Amino acid sequence: MNDRLSGVIDVVNDRKLPPELRGQRDAVRSETDIINVVEQRIWHSMEEGQFENLPGKGKPLDLNTNPHADPAEDTLYRILSKNKCAPEWVELNKEIRTKVAEWRSALKKAWMHRGSVDDSKWIEASGSLKLQIHDINNKVFRYNLIVPFGRQILGLKWEKEMDRLKEESTGS
Template identity: 75%
Template sequence: MAVPAAAARRLLALARSRRAFWSASWSADQAAPSASSPPPDSNSKKKKAPSGSAPHRLAAVMDAVNERKLPPELRGRGNAVRSETDIVNVVEQRIWHSMEEGHFENLPGKGKPLNLNSNPHADPAEDTLYRILSRNGCAPEWVELNKEIRGMIAGWRSALKKAWANQSEVDGSSWNDDCRVLQEQIRQINDKVFRYNLIVPFGRQMFGLNWEKEVDKLKSK
């Protein structure tokens, strides 16, 4: 068993020596600079695409299209900054020139009242319904409810001011009683405001009353 063990040790040593030789040779080749290749230039810049390349042609076409969209006063200024102010100035100049030349004198409908019978932004069914109600001297429900709510708010604020002015005369018990009544009234008003906001056209909603904010307004006066 001694001979095979010695042979195995020699084979292992030979393999290690070959591995070390090839590793050293590869490291030397990587460390040594190539004589044929020039050293890298740290100041070299990235080459631009040639003028005949596809990206260059595409950019030229886009510039030409954008140029045609501009007013004649702003064309031919490739290096100029076309700000929004420049475009607005051109538009204002054209409007003034048109006014001086009288282009706004013979507009259709000049001197005539506006046609307010129809609303192009409203729903056609609702617009027809409102016109029928108007012809018969009736107002939509939300209009009548709006008037009622505004009247209730005005009366409630008057009662709040009166209660606030009388709250320091005795011991404050009357103020506590008035607060309970006013808070119940404000709840009823806010219920009507909630119903109003459900039936009113979009954009005409209103805010309800807030007890703390209303009292703070009186304190700040």
């Protein structure tokens, strides 16, 4: 039973390969082999002039619709765009980037007071900055819930930011 199933899987996978590579599954070393065959086909087609008389040649692409997007989302984004509005996640991303830049600048300023005679400025500033990290990370969490798949971002971590700052101060 297992051998039959394995055989069927091999046949199905073999059919996924370009005709030039079918029956040679063991000879196909990597995805690069398949890419090379596809590139050869494209070059051959170009040499034969198969790309010369395509409809719309020389005309700008219609980028008003995204064929890969959900039609409802695409319509929504088009309406927002026509009314000069951005989706909530775009605006939230801008806000997060601004807040992170301001936060890092404040951390750098506070870092200068660390180790001085009066460490109280550093202690006070670092406490405030840790609270701000929490607020930024809450925005990141909200952003990650509403952003399209694959565009999620990471929040800030105090330890990583401190390591980054130490590297900057020693590397400069």
